[in-house]
Amino acid sequence: MDSSHVNTDLAELGLLADDARRRLYDFVAGHGAPATREEAAKATGIGRTLAAYHLDRLAQAGLLDVSYARSNGRTGPGSGRPAKRYSRPQREVAVSLPPRNYSLLAEILATAAESAPSGEFMAALAHAAEHEGKNLGKEAESIPAALTTAGYEPVERDDGTIVLQNCPFHSVVQDHTDLVCTLNRAFIQGTLEGTDNDPDRAELSPCDGRCCVIIHADGHGSPPDAP
Numbered sequence: 001m002d003s004s005h006v007n008t009d010l011a012e013l014g015l016l017a018d019d020a021r022r023r024l025y026d027f028v029a030g031h032g033a034p035a036t037r038e039e040a041a042k043a044t045g046i047g048r049t050l051a052a053y054h055l056d057r058l059a060q061a062g063l064l065d066v067s068y069a070r071s072n073g074r075t076g077p078g079s080g081r082p083a084k085r086y087s088r089p090q091r092e093v094a095v096s097l098p099p100r101n102y103s104l105l106a107e108i109l110a111t112a113a114e115s116a117p118s119g120e121f122m123a124a125l126a127h128a129a130e131h132e133g134k135n136l137g138k139e140a141e142s143i144p145a146a147l148t149t150a151g152y153e154p155v156e157r158d159d160g161t162i163v164l165q166n167c168p169f170h171s172v173v174q175d176h177t178d179l180v181c182t183l184n185r186a187f188i189q190g191t192l193e194g195t196d197n198d199p200d201r202a203e204l205s206p207c208d209g210r211c212c213v214i215i216h217a218d219g220h221g222s223p224p225d226a227p
Contacts, residue, residue: 015061020046021054025063025088028055032155032165034067034085055086065089090170090209103171110176122182129183130190137194143215146191152211160217164188167211181212188213 016022023044028035035043041051058064068082115122133150140146143162147154151168167173173180181204189199193216206212 013226015058015063018054020044021058025058028064028086028154029086029088030153030165032163034065034069034087036083036085038083040086052053059086060120062089106134106169106172107175110172110179113179114176122179125179125187126182129186130193131194132192133187134194135190138192140191140195143192143195143197146195147188150187150191152188154215162215164211164213164215165209173212177206177212182204184213188215 016025024040024046027040027043031039037048037052037055040046040055041048044051046054055064059066064086065088067085067087069085070082115126133146136150137143137146139150144154144156147162147164151166152164153166154162154164156162167180167184169180169183185204188189188202192199192201201216201218203212203216204212205214
């Protein structure tokens with residue numbers, strides 16, 4: 001990570017020091033679908049005009065993506081004006097001082113792991129990930145608390161299914177999907193066991209925009225359609 005990247009990332013993250021921007025960002029990041037200005041303003045208790053200003057500042061800095069869509073889903077004349085919507089981008093922003101390139105380390109280790117004899121390393125990886133997840137689960141108050149600490153951003157659906165909106169290893173998963181998904185599932189199974197829950201509730205269910213694992217309410221059922 002060179003100094004120009006560090007300075008850029010610091011400037012972007014500095015925007016989140018403002019309480020209103022942080023609340024708006026947190027709402028959009030956890031919303032699960034692109035959010036309108038009105039939705040963000042109502043959820044955070046911030047006036048629409050001020051919310052729009054802060055959301056646009058976050059978008060200009062690259063911390064939010066912008067899209068346009070009509071709320072009624074219609075198109076053509078008379079269908080109304082498309083509403084501006086905000087969502088969290090896949091792009092990562094991370095800063096360490098002095099600079100530390102953990103993504104590069106992970107990439108090198110993942111590449112080396114995939115060149116190891118088939119089966120051996122994956123089994124060791126799953127065991128280690130499950131062990132770490134179990135330790136985290138034992139120290140946490142609940143499944144969501146444990147997974148939040150690990151960076152998965154869990155959201156519980158109405159049916160009790162827990163969807164993980166973030167993959168903590170996103171920078172590596174693009175080139176090493178099988179390895180990262182194996183790690184994720186084993187880690188989450190360990191976390192469930194550590195919180196005295198059935199580890200079989202964790203199921204691999206890859207979908208764009210979220211972690212490849214979902215957690216069923218009772219270990220049964222079909223994966224949700226929504227990311």
